[in-house]
Amino acid sequence: MVDIIRKQVIPGDVIVTGDYRPGSFVQRRGNDMVALRVGLAEVAQNGVKVIPLSGAYMPRAEDMVVGKVVNVTGYGWEADINSCFVGYLPGQFVFGRDFSPATHDLMTRFRVGDLLLAKIEAFDRTKDPQLSIRGPGLGKIPQGEIVRISPMKVPRLIGRKGYMINMIADLTACNVKVGQNGMIVVDGTPEGTEKAVAAINLVQEGAHMADLTARVQRLLGAPVTPEPAAEGDSGE
């Protein structure tokens, strides 16, 4: 295993000095690697990054998000994706390349208030994020309860290889759709939904706790089993 050093940092802190590659939320100042956010800094062999503990959702291409349609324009839909930018879903992405506002009625597909599970197709500094619903499981979410959590806690809610979220879904028999923007839709029986929402809120409040999995299992009335080891826990 690669040695990873973790450190609690606040903006302006020097994480480490030396020849490293500055990753997310890290700036190089001379030979110093400086944190730009409150969070946990990780120093690996070559790179340094900060895992922020607070902050709003900033769209990133390829992210899965849950959005709520807030406006239907002549050429597409605008969705609230829990960000400072409005997600835009163009008509072509739904009706195909021969989409024409004259022949297609956007209101037949999505109306204001509808929930979408979408992917961020493209986003840069100059334009609002573009959404797409092409892909398995993407599209309108017919029903469910929305829960909002901090977008920074979403990785913890999902867990290693989806362990935490699958566990919540299995134990409550609910269908849980997690957007990386911190919007979650829970669909199931009223009792199951209530339990799943409580579990999600517990993860949000206790994301830093070491025995979180056990706490969630206890909340959901399941036998407490340890989370699988970090083996194979790698990737970007």
Add this chain to the structure above:
Amino acid sequence: MTEEKRRLIDENGIRTDGRRWDELRPLKIEVGVVKNADGSALIEWGKNKIIAAVYGPKEMHPKHLELADRAFLKCRYHMAPFSVEERKNPAPSRREIEISKVIREALQPALFLEDYPRTAIQVYVEVLQSDGGSRVAGVTASALALADAGINMRDLVVGCAVGKVDGKVVLDLNDIEDKEGSGDMPFTFMPNLNQVTLLQMDGLFTLDEFKQAVELGKAGGMKVYQAQREALLKRYFDGAAPDSSAPAAEMMEA
């Protein structure tokens, strides 16, 4: 000139509130006090009680003011009507408008506004109880609120006022010294970058006094920075060691 005025430093070098020339007033900082805000902080510094709340980055309204390449930083310093002995008219006064501007300019160098194009970041500084040095206390609290809101920052910003009382340069003026003293100098800086972001001066300082005041302000500011650090770490880590068992930032599909 000053013979009829009351003395603000006695023969033992003790000031009106019992401090020596280089001592700060009692300081207490708490982060995350306003639930509805994206980031917030409360600072109690001497008799000052100030809440700073940050909202954003959010959509810019009115739209025509949005900036194509960076966020619009909006600051509002406001004194509550009950923050002073005689009721203060809640409408923004000349002084509050000026302080809003200098707070904005004191915070701006620390922020990566270019990371949030076309958005707005709002900073509200609400003075609940006022004492001397409320603008530097406001900047200190706002910097914490911005860090709490998760906005990319080069460094925190920390402030401390310095002044001239009875011909002597002293640290951290209280209200009486501010009003009856012969000069005051609010001073904010970024402690790690060692860069000044705000420096105002009221009254007359000789060049030597000015240099002495800046050094004193820096030393005082570093003490405030320690309190600021502790408050922020307490909010996020509560003194606990980093939890190495929690999964890393890897995003995993559900």
